Amino acid sequence: MTTAPPDTPATVTLRTRLVGLLPDDRVTRRLAVQTLVNTLGNGLFMTTSAVFFTRSVGLSAVQVGLGLTIAGACGVAAGMPLGQLADRLGARRMLAVLYLAQAVGLLCYALVGSFPAFLVVACLVTMLDAGGRAVKNALLATALPAESRVRGRAYLRAVTNVGIGAGSALAAFALQIDTRTGYLTLIAVDAATFVVTALLLRGLPAGTPARGADRPKPARRFGALSDPAFLAITALNGVLAIQFSLIDVTVPLWVVGHTKAPAAVVSAIMLTNTVLIVLFQVRATRGIDRPAPAARVARRSGLLLAAACVVFGLAHGLGPVWAVVVLVGAAVIQAVAEMLSSAAGWALSYELADPAAPGAYQGLYNSGFAAASMIAPALTTGTAIRFGLPGWLLLGAMFAVAGAALVPVTRWALATRPSTVEGTA
Structure with a gap:
């Protein structure tokens, strides 16, 4: 009877890393x-x-x-x-x-x-x-x-x-x-x-609230719609969510119609985005479990999105090789910004929602994302594709302003929450 070879330190390390990729619960x-x-x-x-x-x-x-x-x-x-x-x-x-x-x-x-x-x-x-x-x-x-x-x-x-x-x-x-x-x-x-x-x-x-006298009552009479701070956070995160149209719609049109890069680079850009999200999205959530740090991370993501827009715009007029390098570099910056803004948005939407009405608050937050997805193709193509680098700069400024605005708006939201929420946040 043969016995399995003993585990080497390298094998143990690899196994530990693979297990670490799995959810804990x-x-x-x-x-x-x-x-x-x-x-x-x-x-x-x-x-x-x-x-x-x-x-x-x-x-x-x-x-x-x-x-x-x-x-x-x-x-x-x-x-x-x-x-x-x-x-x-x-x-x-x-x-x-x-x-x-x-x-x-x-x-x-x-x-x-x-x-x-x-x-x-x-x-x-x-x-x-x-x-x-x-x-x-x-x-x-x-x-x-x-x-x-x-x-x-x-x-x-x-x-x-x-x-x-x-x-x-x-x-x-x-x-x-x-x-x-x-x-x-x-x-x-x-x-x-x-x-x-x-x-x-x-x-x-089941996710079912307690019933009868034990069921918590919403803090606001008209729920999420009467929470102006959360409405503002939803709108600002919706602006940051417009970035998803960049990779899906705007960048492919930009590559094919306005740069000298081969069309195949579109697949490379999408693959880069997918691989980075799969490998590093979980890591990007470290330290982003409270509203205040989440807002600061959202501000950073807005600046990174602005930088990505500038780099995408600079690909125009470059030779094929340099255009590919610049486009892939911009895609990496955008992917990092996407991971950070997503993590920040989750923390803000969960931590600032009324615990008695999670469905209503998540429904409102998701509607902001859906609205962004609906208007994003027309907005991004109407700026970047129509006006070139100036259009990219305009998009970048929009992302930077939205990210920066989330810091004071989050502070406002915390000030309107119960003291227990503000204290833990």
Whole structure:
């Protein structure tokens, strides 16, 4: 009988590092599995949806863009009401219902044959998606210990990037085959992942507030909408969230139309962003578990975003090699800023929310993010792509101002909170 060789110091060190990459608690690990399954399906659909709508359904690119814009507006409006409903029914139960409903909504895309039908289904799916994000954030606020919420959220974001990246890679086969059957298969798989994700919610804390006399009452009569400081924080974080459109929309158009860099550098930029987020997002949360330090980190992220915008703009007019170097360098700066601003935003949204109404507050915060996602493509292309370097400078100034403004606004928010919140923060 052979015996296993003894562990070497290098083996022990490697094992320790690999274990350190895993979440510390059972709830976060279960949420990570759930997130991986769900985002894998999302990556499949996101990568092929535009091609499916135009080549298989027969819609024009203008119709798809218009429909998704209208659907995005519906998503902005849906987050807070569904979050408030989660406060009453329990976040886990509400999230399971939304996931199952979204599975049905995705399958309805197979029946779409006209623009009106597409618009109805797109609005339904987007509203369910926005509500699901808000309710999941509310579940995290109640299911995870306060000291590990931001770190747990960072784990889930890293897993999200892995899942979407893997789904996008698998979707390449359907794009290569380019048949309606292939696209419908991917839609069915995505719908199935929502069903599996709903089942994986079993065993998680319910996220249901205490009932009756023990149930805490919201601090404000009209909830999050009557909290001006939190509204301001939501708006400023929404401005910082416009950065996500840079990598997805603006930079590809900038590379292809305004620089001498090869088009393949777009893939390198996106891969750089994904890899950095997966490797370092959790590390970027260190020391960002209270509002005051989170606001200072948000200020730093705004300055880094401004620097990234300047560097992106400087790629114009350079030769192919230097343009690639400058663009990838800007992408690294932007990825660092993205990790910092995300971590700061999670801390602010969790720590400054009313504990008696996590769903309503997370719904409002998510609506700010959804609004940013809706207006970002038009805003970023209307500045950077239309005006070149001056447009990039304008975007950079916007990010820097928003990040800096979060420091005094957070101080204002703490001053309007109960003394216990202010003291721990």
